[in-house]
Amino acid sequence: MPRENYNDLLAFVMVAREGSFTRAAAQLGVSQSALSHTIRSLEARLALRLLTRTTRSVSPTEAGERLLLTLAPRFEEIDAELAALSELREKPAGTLRITSAEHAVDTVLWPRLERLLPDYPDIKVEITIDYGLSDIVAQRYDAGVRLGDQVAKDMIAVRIAPDMRIAVVGAPAYFARKAPPRTLQELAGHDCINLRLPTYGGLMAWEFIKDGHEVKARVEGQLVFNNGSQILRAALAGFGIAYLPEDMAREHIATGRLVSVLEDWCPTFPGYHLYYPSRRQSSGAMAVLIEALRYRA
Known part of the structure; x- marks a missing residue:
């Protein structure tokens, strides 16, 4: 019929x-x-x-x-x-797929989700650790997390974290063997623990700024990793100098396990933002996530 x-x-x-x-x-x-x-x-x-x-x-x-x-x-x-x-x-429900760097997951996404998800059992979250600045539309992600200056202009961006300052650190045992660098030029004589990112096509340059003067330093060392947590572990073990988000090293600096150097050159970057392609047809689950992650100074 x-x-x-x-x-x-x-x-x-x-x-x-x-x-x-x-x-x-x-x-x-x-x-x-x-x-x-x-x-x-x-x-x-x-x-x-x-x-x-x-x-x-x-x-x-x-x-x-x-x-x-x-x-x-x-x-x-x-x-x-x-x-x-x-x-x-x-009643918000459904699966949200998010791509993010590991540091943002550890410091922002997971602490907020840990508080949010028990109240919303019908919301499911899938997080992919990715340093490649993926195309979230092509790869069918609901949202991504990047530093503010990395978000494409055609995306909607919501700040989820304060600005991020960088720290250059090494263990006391390492600096007992090699004197702490006092200038950027002296980094050439040190074992620097490098980070390899797919978006850079090789090793990431260490960015510095002082009195408006910006420098990108190419450093060398015995170790290369593709994530920050391993770089921190190697620095704590005395294998060299690390270039890391300050909040990753802050506790270790406070306890004396790491020593901060070149502080007057360490830059501050725009904080993490959650970004997504459109406000149209945004699900209830997405709205809940945005409000939970939104940064409030």
Whole structure:
């Protein structure tokens, strides 16, 4: 039967249940004459009488009873599913895929998600550690996390962290072997622990700034890693000097396990931002995530 006739089937169910064209028409919001015409057309297409009409009542025939028993549960299931879908607008749910660097996950994403997710059991989050500045649209991510100056201009960006200062650090045991550098030029005589990032096509240059003068230093050393946590571990073990977000090293500097050098040259970068392509059709789950991550100074 053509789909446009499903309303006729619903009309039949309503009349059969109510046992009255008058009451069924009132519930459906149509006139009694229009409802009678709908039922007669349905019976004509099926070539079956579905309802027995008297001046006092309306009751289903044997064929009508069979059709009612088949259709009524189906319409109830549809109503229940539509009600469940309506609840999704009010109850955030679904899976959110996010790409981010490891440091942002450790310092921003996970601490906030740890507090958020217990209150929203229907929200699922998938996080991919990626230093490649992925195209979130092409790779079907819902959002990404980058430093503020790395976010493309056509993206919507929400600040989720304060500005990030860099620290250049080494262990006391390392500086016992080699004197701490006092100038950028002296870095050439040190073992510097390098970071390899796919976006740089090689080893990341160490960026410095002082009195408006910017310098990108290419440093060398025995070790190269592709994530910050391993660089920190190697620095703590005395293998060389590390260039890291200051918050990764702050605790170790405070306890004396690391020594900060070249502090007057260490730059500050725009903090992490959550970015995504459009406000249109943003899910309830995404809205909850944005508010949970939004940075409030």
